[in-house]
Amino acid sequence: MNNFCSACGSAITPDARFCPGCGVTVVRVAATATRQLFRPLYDRRIGGVCAAMSRAWGWDIGLLRILTVLCGIFLFPLTEICYIACWIGIPEEIPAPPVL
Numbered sequence: 001m002n003n004f005c006s007a008c009g010s011a012i013t014p015d016a017r018f019c020p021g022c023g024v025t026v027v028r029v030a031a032t033a034t035r036q037l038f039r040p041l042y043d044r045r046i047g048g049v050c051a052a053m054s055r056a057w058g059w060d061i062g063l064l065r066i067l068t069v070l071c072g073i074f075l076f077p078l079t080e081i082c083y084i085a086c087w088i089g090i091p092e093e094i095p096a097p098p099v100l
């Protein structure tokens with residue numbers, strides 16, 4: 001996916017910090033990590049928050065779920081509040097269009 005300079009319209013590589021055309025500092029619209037976060041439709045247990053994070057960050061989903069459960073017990077109710085916030089905040093995966 002290419003970004004374009006807001007000043008001159010040159011194509012900017014995703015990791016570039018300055019525009020190759022006019023040298024203006026590239027302003028990032030949003031963190032790329034949050035854009036990748038979505039809750040998959042099938043590989044989920046409660047809200048799909050663990051599945052979304054493991055997919056986006058490459059973490060082991062089993063380990064992530066164990067950590068979530070342990071935190072849920074020891075940090076009650078902080079983890080539950082964070083989980084629900086993520087549940088609301090992370091968009092759901094867009095399902096494939098139904099076959100007619």
Ligand SMILES: [Zn+2]
Nearest residue numbers: 005008019022
């Ligand atoms: Zn430019």
